[in-house]
Amino acid sequence: MALIELNGIEKVYRTKEIETTALENINLTVDKGEFVSVMGPSGCGKSTLLNIIGLLDKPTQGTVRLLDTNCNTLGDTALSHFRNANIGFVFQSFHLIPSLNVAANIELPLTYRSGISAAERRRRVDEVLERLDMTHRKKHLPSQLSGGQCQRVAIARAIVGQPSIVLADEPTGNLDSTMGAEVMDLLHDLNRQDGITIVMVTHNEAQAQQTDRIVRFFDGRIIS
Amino acid sequence: MKNKILQIIYDLRTQPVIGWVTIIGTALSIFLIMVVVMMQQVTVLSFAPETHRDRMLYGIYIHVEGEGNTGSAGMCYSLAKKLYDNLDGVEEISYNSSWLDAVDAKGTTGKSYTVQVRNTDEGFWRLFDFKLLDGRYYDAEEVAADRNIAVISEKTARNLFGDNEVIGQHFLLDHNDYEVIGVVADVSMFATMAFGEVFTPKIIKTWDDGSLWGNVTASMLIKPGVDFEYIRNQVKGRYASLDGELAAENRKTVYHESPFDQETVASGVGGSNITPDPSSGRRTRYIIYAILLIVPAINLSSMLHSRLRRRVNEIGIRRAFGCTRKRIIKEILSESFIITAIGGFIGLVAAILFALFYGGLYSDFGTSSVNPSLSMLIRTQTFLFALGACFILNIISAAVPAWHASRLNPVEAINTK
């Protein structure tokens, strides 16, 4: 079953002087439970694609369907709720909130969900911490963690709301190879055990080879 | 809530200057407003001996036009009685001097003191809530007999007689011999209609020379639930019958909405020949409040703006994980309200301390020796007003930055370092 369906996506950035076509006629379908990696040279539109799938950005043309919902028709509030319920993000530079400790960072998506008690939120955070083996860092601030640990916390935050889709933009880009491998193991784990559909941008050919499918980009188009 | 406080502590640690300037700026703004508010409250809210200011009315002046002896000024005793005695709906009435006499007094200590003297009738002691420390008040007979006796304040008693027994002692008041029959607790000068240091029963003769004029105020406590207009309408009727008497002399009265309520008296009646307008004082106050709120709000707004600039990335992340625009606004407003409330609390405490030590400078007597007491300053109204001021300050300073933050493009926000 198709979880992500992009049809005829085009993204044009218009500034005063120039028009940049970041994406051109993208058709892409990702099935439930698939782990897809996206590769291509810098500036070819990989992040733009992820932002459009993640409903953070709107395409200039084309339709985005996620979980059989036409997301083009959703307003800003509905999009926020949709992201909260269905999508988890992992970024290259972690993007943890510096003022919040590990537990509060992980809890973030749950605080934007209605009908979930504080006790239940805490229980879920503890469960994810346990799973990622970060319980002993619960009260630490992000500035007190290593890069690898930060990314684990970021992954915990991405999955605490039990989304069906995780979008990862170069999740190992800021990590050394050991820590990068650990993060990859974690993502594979989530994909296999929880059936989470993952779309990951990477520059690492070896990592890409481990995933179910590689989508290659060049200059805003899919070339294979 | 806990996370918001952690965020505030984090902000204070990472951007101490902006954080503290925000808090101190808020405190200063609330301080200035609350000083104005409290000094205003002291003039209208009830405290002993003026325990029922909300039910008090005062007849102070008379205005007469025509030929001969005309003008506008205070009333003589018999005129005040003619206009204000036995009105329906009045619980208690007293005739007493409108302006205090500053007079030299000398007791057994031999030292001369200037004391503020108020002439009153016996009703004065029923109307106001004085605290009798020793002796007794004078009665109707003694008022009628115009006796040289006095009730004096505790401070005056100490000045005139030292630590000795006071009741039955004699002292000189403007070279006349007076006997002390009672001692009352000192009264704040903010109780402008009851204040005095020496009270004598010499109200009838002192202020009755056969003309209309004198220095007698009719102070009235109105029964609960009785409309002030009902009282004024009766007084208007009395003016009309006075006009009947004055017509023969080609004179007539001009009515200026007498008697006046506490707010009118407090805002300064303005003159004996005009109809006082307390709403203009109110307008001035509101303009002062508005200026005291808006000017710092503009500064606080730019302060918040720069605090938020550091958090653009965070706002983008929150949006990615499902925070709606409305929620962003709500979070920023409530977070900034906590800071405003902290600053506001500091400002309020500072204002109370200031009023406690320097509030006397704002009294009619302009001296810091008569500062208002804590119980005069700390009222439910005080807190409600401070809270309201914080609320408004927060809304006008945080609304625009919060709205801007909510309109940030999530992708650009996330990519902002």
Ligand SMILES: Nc1ncnc2c1ncn2[C@@H]1O[C@H](COP(=O)(O)OP(=O)(O)OP(=O)(O)O)[C@@H](O)[C@H]1O
């Ligand atoms: N907000 C923007 N305004 C204008 N042009 C933009 C904007 N965002 C991206 N672009 C352009 O769109 C193109 C695609 O950018 P994108 O960030 O998607 O590339 P990428 O494949 O993720 O690159 P990298 O591997 O370096 O992260 C680039 O040419 C970029 O300059």
Ligand SMILES: [Mg+2]
């Ligand atoms: Mg990119």
